[in-house]
Amino acid sequence: MKPAIDFYFDFSSPYSYIASEWVEAVAARHGRAVQWHAILLGATFQAAELKSPVSHPIKREYSIRDFGRSARFAGLPYLLPAKFPIATQNAARVFWWLNDSASPEQATAWAHAGLRAYFTRGVDLSDAAALRALLAASGIDAAGAEAAWTDPLWKDRLKRENDAAIAAGVFGAPFFVVDGEPFWGNDRRPQIEQWLSGQADFSHTVM
């Protein structure tokens, strides 16, 4: 088995939602697994001295337009949530709690459930009641999840994941690392596919 693809995402990132819908299929076609990493974009933005694209004049309007256009280009349903962006630390802590206490597959299923709920139905993952309801509807122990997202243990688990991501060069989302090669953005899909096909001869940067 070739090394897994590291896939970093934030529950409040539209381009992460789009990429989350193709990363497994692309990886599987090339005999790869995917290691999902829920992170907080706020932490990576701070490390790289960046802000959200919607925090910049002019770029804000373009980005909101491009989120929906890029989702339609990928053939996906999409709705800009009424509240955007949102704080996603609770959703991310639940991801790591499931990953470590249940299984990576259950964590991935939660990632899909959370991203789809937020970006197609506007479910506010930053609201505790909405999050509990979504967890229950997704077949997850909502009381256990809430205990986890308020527990210093899982707070620390997420913090360490953010730190590790930054140390790995992650400054935005979605972010992919394939065989040590970093790819930023949903729009790097063609380069990732070429890399995975083994036909890429673009690994060694000429400077």
Next chain:
Amino acid sequence: MKPAIDFYFDFSSPYSYIASEWVEAVAARHGRAVQWHAILLGATFQAAELKSPVSHPIKREYSIRDFGRSARFAGLPYLLPAKFPIATQNAARVFWWLNDSASPEQATAWAHAGLRAYFTRGVDLSDAAALRALLAASGIDAAGAEAAWTDPLWKDRLKRENDAAIAAGVFGAPFFVVDGEPFWGNDRRPQIEQWLSGQADFSHTVM
């Protein structure tokens, strides 16, 4: 004839160089002309409160790697110039002088010559002597060009182009406007091609 594609570029933008090598062919396949616009990224960055990707920690290293990788993905020669980024107002003023005084075709030829010289041979377009030599080698009246780039008339022409670009929503480069639809980045090529093919049903942003 359908409306021309507006193509905004900066002589110091690697992704503009890559896009400059495909925009004419893609446009021609769909019966479109291209209206080239030399602009200064510094002006659009200021308006959108942005900085160059290489001014950000962590993102800097990724970007330098991605410039060369993306060029190779597009099948283009590329070399990160020893001096990068550079001030490009003189090269841009020459572009507008040629566009208005000679022809848009000669301005486009200069755009190609300047971008290729900088990104494949590291010719420093911010250096007056290097710029004069490149102009002469490109069959352009170097003395006339230098007179233009120091002339308030052409300084003002470029300033008005920057202002017009910002008013049109441009905040980075390359930037394309097709039938009023804005596309930012070399990596929006697949969406642009789909738009031009008339098969795109992603024009109306659902929010």
